[in-house]
Structure formats: C-alpha cells, structure tokens
Amino acid sequence: MASPKKKLQGLVAATITPMTEHGEINFSVIGRYVDYxxxxxxxxxxxxxxxxxxxxxxxISERCRVAEEWVTEGRNKLDQIVIHVGALSLKESQELAQHAAKIGADGIAVIAPFFLKPWNKDVLINFLKEVAAAAPALPFYYYHIPALTGVKIRAEELLDGIQDKIPTFQGLKFSDTDLLDFGQCVDQNRQQQFAFLFGVDEQLLSALVMGATGAVGSTYNYLGKKTNQMLEAFERKDFSSALNHQLIYMKRSYLILGRSQSSSLGCSSPLQQTLRKLSFAFRDLSTLWSN
Ligand SMILES: CC(=O)N[C@@H]([C@@H](O)[C@H](O)[C@H](O)CO)[C@@H](O)CC(=O)C(=O)O
Structure with missing residues (x-):
C-alpha cells in the first residue's frame, strides 16, 4: 500500500499556473514561486x-510539463507535491497519474468526471479506482468539489469502506460548505488516519473544529503566513484570536487582492487578467498585504 513520507497536513497552496500575456505557460517563474x-x-x-x-x-502535455516543473523546482524545498490528475477521459487521467508517479510527485488527486457523471457511489468509486491503480505507489486523494463537478454524492457515503476498493486512498480534499458531511467523514473514519483537507478557505476555522487535519486552497498562496497564525491560535485553544484571523480573511477584498497579487509573480492567465482589471479598484488595499 502507498504510504506518504508523512501524513499530508497543515496548509497546502493550490498553485496558480503562471502564464505569459501571450497565453503560454510561464515556466520561468516557478522556481521563484516556490521560494516565495x-x-x-x-x-x-x-x-x-x-x-x-x-x-x-x-x-495533457501542458499539465505534464507544469507538474514536472513544480517537482523539479520544489525538490529539497517543498515537503509534499500533490498533482491533480482528474480528467473526463479515464485514459487521460491514468496517463497523468502514471506521469506523476514517474516524475516523483508525492500524491495524486482526482475529481469526479463532470460531463457524463457517475450516477451513484459505485460508479464513481470504480472510476477513481482505475485511476489510482495506474499509480499504485502514490497516495491517492479524492477531490470533492460538488459545486463545480455537479456530482453530489456525499463524501461520507463515498468514504465508507473506500480503502477496500482503493488501497492507496490516503485522504479527502473537501471543497464544499457542507460541514455536516465533512464532520461525518472525519467521525466515521477515525481509525483510518486519513488526511482531511478542507478547501473552503473562508470556513477553515469551522472545519478545524470538525476535525480537519489540513487545508488546500488558493488563498494560502498569499495568506499562508497569516493562516498559519490562525492554525497556531487554534492549536493553543485561543479561539478568540483564531476567530479574529478567520473574520479578517473572509473579507472579499483579500480574495480579490490575492488574485491580483499573483500577477506580480508573472502569473497571468486570461482569468487572472480579467481579475486584475477588477483589482485596480482595490489597489489602495495593497497596504493590507504587508500588514
Ligand atoms: C472553487 C475554488 O476555487 N475553491 C478554492 C478555494 O481555495 C477558494 O479559492 C477560496 O476558498 C476562496 O474563495 C479551492 O478549494 C480550490 C483548490 O484547492 C484548487 O485549486 O484545486
């Protein structure tokens, strides 16, 4: 069975893919991004x-090259690199999983197929199982994001007995606001030592209360340091201070500002360019950044 060097916990930054203004991937900034x-x-x-x-x-080839660059630049600097290998095509997903194993990633994650959707838990598990089997030495994480995939199968239902079907299963990335489902996942798998990684950054404190062991999110690219302070406050049971942190990071200005900040790293996809225009309205808030 795959076992990670150590359990994936704490903050995990969901990285932006840096692009040039011509729509090409800007590989040259990834080293700097790792250091940042x-x-x-x-x-x-x-x-x-x-x-x-x-x-x-x-x-697919861009995804492979991006993964390779992160693994190369992150070597001896980062603890764990998880590659998302989900795709509509099972074959492509398996190809990406094999590639992640070949380049030395620390884990793979997969979302549910979202066009012709799995109609029940067993169909979804079978898809995930086939992908996981393509990289039998890599820890496997299910990426639950029902608002985007439209696959509403409850994570708690999916996790029931999952390691019997997917021996490499190591955890869940839960990007949904249903804290009841999340709490039940944690509660019903206490013996398993899974990683429970929460993915709605604005609600992380509530998820910690429900038993999250870590978090994956976009805001940890630029609010990592501050969110670590929240984790530390939670750890020492200073809930009032933890709440103060969470209330500040819930502000919309921080979310938009973060997207615009990414452009200073040369990260500028078409989506980010649109957001950057939006962010001019928030330029005055840039002082918050360094506080
Ligand atoms: C829908 C979405 O993008 N959710 C983000 C959150 O980090 C989100 O950006 C954050 O909570 C701000 O709204 C993550 O769950 C996504 C994520 O981890 C990823 O990039 O795979």
Whole structure:
C-alpha cells in the first residue's frame, strides 16, 4: 500500500499556473514561486493543476510539463507535491497519474468526471479506482468539489469502506460548505488516519473544529503566513484570536487582492487578467498585504 513520507497536513497552496500575456505557460517563474511560498508564506505543500491552477483548461502535455516543473523546482524545498490528475477521459487521467508517479510527485488527486457523471457511489468509486491503480505507489486523494463537478454524492457515503476498493486512498480534499458531511467523514473514519483537507478557505476555522487535519486552497498562496497564525491560535485553544484571523480573511477584498497579487509573480492567465482589471479598484488595499 502507498504510504506518504508523512501524513499530508497543515496548509497546502493550490498553485496558480503562471502564464505569459501571450497565453503560454510561464515556466520561468516557478522556481521563484516556490521560494516565495516557502520563505514568505511558510507553506511547504502544494496542489498542482487543480481548480486554481486551471488544470482542466490545459492540454495533457501542458499539465505534464507544469507538474514536472513544480517537482523539479520544489525538490529539497517543498515537503509534499500533490498533482491533480482528474480528467473526463479515464485514459487521460491514468496517463497523468502514471506521469506523476514517474516524475516523483508525492500524491495524486482526482475529481469526479463532470460531463457524463457517475450516477451513484459505485460508479464513481470504480472510476477513481482505475485511476489510482495506474499509480499504485502514490497516495491517492479524492477531490470533492460538488459545486463545480455537479456530482453530489456525499463524501461520507463515498468514504465508507473506500480503502477496500482503493488501497492507496490516503485522504479527502473537501471543497464544499457542507460541514455536516465533512464532520461525518472525519467521525466515521477515525481509525483510518486519513488526511482531511478542507478547501473552503473562508470556513477553515469551522472545519478545524470538525476535525480537519489540513487545508488546500488558493488563498494560502498569499495568506499562508497569516493562516498559519490562525492554525497556531487554534492549536493553543485561543479561539478568540483564531476567530479574529478567520473574520479578517473572509473579507472579499483579500480574495480579490490575492488574485491580483499573483500577477506580480508573472502569473497571468486570461482569468487572472480579467481579475486584475477588477483589482485596480482595490489597489489602495495593497497596504493590507504587508500588514
Ligand atoms: C472553487 C475554488 O476555487 N475553491 C478554492 C478555494 O481555495 C477558494 O479559492 C477560496 O476558498 C476562496 O474563495 C479551492 O478549494 C480550490 C483548490 O484547492 C484548487 O485549486 O484545486
């Protein structure tokens, strides 16, 4: 069975895929991006080619090259690199999984197929199982994001007995606001030592209360340091201070500002260019950034 070097926990930055203004991937900034995460944000785990990284908008060869670059640049600097390998085509997903194993990633994650959708738990598990089997030495994470996939199968239902079907299953990336489902996942799998990684950054504190062991999100690219302070406050049971942190990071200005900040790293996908225009309205808030 796959076992990670150590359990994936704490903050995991869902990385942006840097693009040039001509729509090509800007590989040249990834090394700098790694240093920024580690040195400025105190974040040493990353989630590549996910929602934030717009993995599903990239070609398969682009996804492979992006994954390779992160693994190369992150070597000896990052703790864990998880590659999202979900795709509509099972074969493509398996190809990406094999590639992640070949380049030395630390884990793979997969979303539910979202066009012709699995209609029940067993169909979804079978898809995930086939992908996981293509990389039998890599820890496997299910990426639950029902608002985007439209696949509403409850994570708690999916996790029931999952390791019997997917021996490499190591955890759940839960990007949904249903804290009842999340809490039940944690509660019903206490013996399993799974990683429960929460993915709605604005609600992380509530998820910690429900038993989250870590978090994957876009805001940890630029609020990593501050969110680590919230985790520390929670750890020492200083809930009032933890709540103060969470209330500040819930502000919309922080979310938009973060997207615009990414452009200073040379990260500028078409989506980010649109957001950057929006962000001019928030320019005055840039002082918040360094506070
Ligand atoms: C829908 C979405 O993009 N959700 C983000 C959150 O980090 C989100 O950006 C954050 O909570 C701000 O709204 C993550 O769950 C996505 C993620 O981890 C990924 O990029 O794969």
């Amino acid at each position: 995460l580690v040195e400025e944000q105190g974040v040493k785990n990353i989630f590549v080619n996910g929602t934030t990284g717009e993995g599903l908008s990239l070609s």
